[in-house]
Amino acid sequence: MYDTPMSVKDVWMPPIVLSNAADGISLLNTQDGMDGSYLYAYNTGTIEWYTSTNFVAQCQINVEYYPFDTQNCEIFISPRTIYANDLNLFSKSQTVETVLFEENGEWDLVFTSVQNYTWYIIENRWQ
Numbered sequence: 001m002y003d004t005p006m007s008v009k010d011v012w013m014p015p016i017v018l019s020n021a022a023d024g025i026s027l028l029n030t031q032d033g034m035d036g037s038y039l040y041a042y043n044t045g046t047i048e049w050y051t052s053t054n055f056v057a058q059c060q061i062n063v064e065y066y067p068f069d070t071q072n073c074e075i076f077i078s079p080r081t082i083y084a085n086d087l088n089l090f091s092k093s094q095t096v097e098t099v100l101f102e103e104n105g106e107w108d109l110v111f112t113s114v115q116n117y118t119w120y121i122i123e124n125r126w127q
Contacts, residue, residue, distance in 0.1 A: 002042065002043060003040045003041065003042045003043075004040065004041045004042075005038055005039075005040055006038065006039055006040070006041055007036075007038055007039075008036070008037050008038065008039055008049070008051075009036075011039060011041070011047070013049075014079050014082050014087055014089075015027050015079060015080040015081055015082065016028045016077060016078070016079055016080070016089070017077070017078060017079075017080050018055050018057060018075065018076065018077055019076035019077070019078050020057050020058050020059070020074070020075065020076050021055070021056060021057060021058065022056045022057060022058035023056045027080075028053070028055075028077065037049065037050065037051035037052075038050065048092070052100070055075065057073060057075045059071070059072075059073035059074065071107070077089070090116045091114045091116060093114055094113060094114055095112045095113060095114060096112035096113075096114060098112065
């Protein structure tokens with residue numbers, strides 16, 4: 001058997017947070033609706049978790065060149081209380097899924113990307 005679908009309620013989930021949350025840091029896997037999502041466990045030891053929720057991230061904004069400015073908003077999803085050596089958290093995609101994105105009249109979403117970083121707490125720097 002290559003993969004096994006499972007309920008998130010039946011599997012231990014590492015404590016994962018949105019590190020730059022605007023509304024306070026809380027565990028993502030306890031957000032409304034996420035405990036009803038499913039994951040797929042593969043015979044390689046990899047687990048894929050497909051879920052959706054609304055995140056409110058805090059981003060620095062520079063309006064020096066308004067209305068011709070460009071903004072970058074980084075969203076940091078990271079494990080808490082688990083060492084980088086014990087958990088490999090990564091995205092399978094190079095872009096953010098925008099199927100459910102709702103346009104507004106104030107700004108345009110023109111580009112998304114996903115980058116994976118490893119944060120070493122002891123060294124206190126991105127690598």
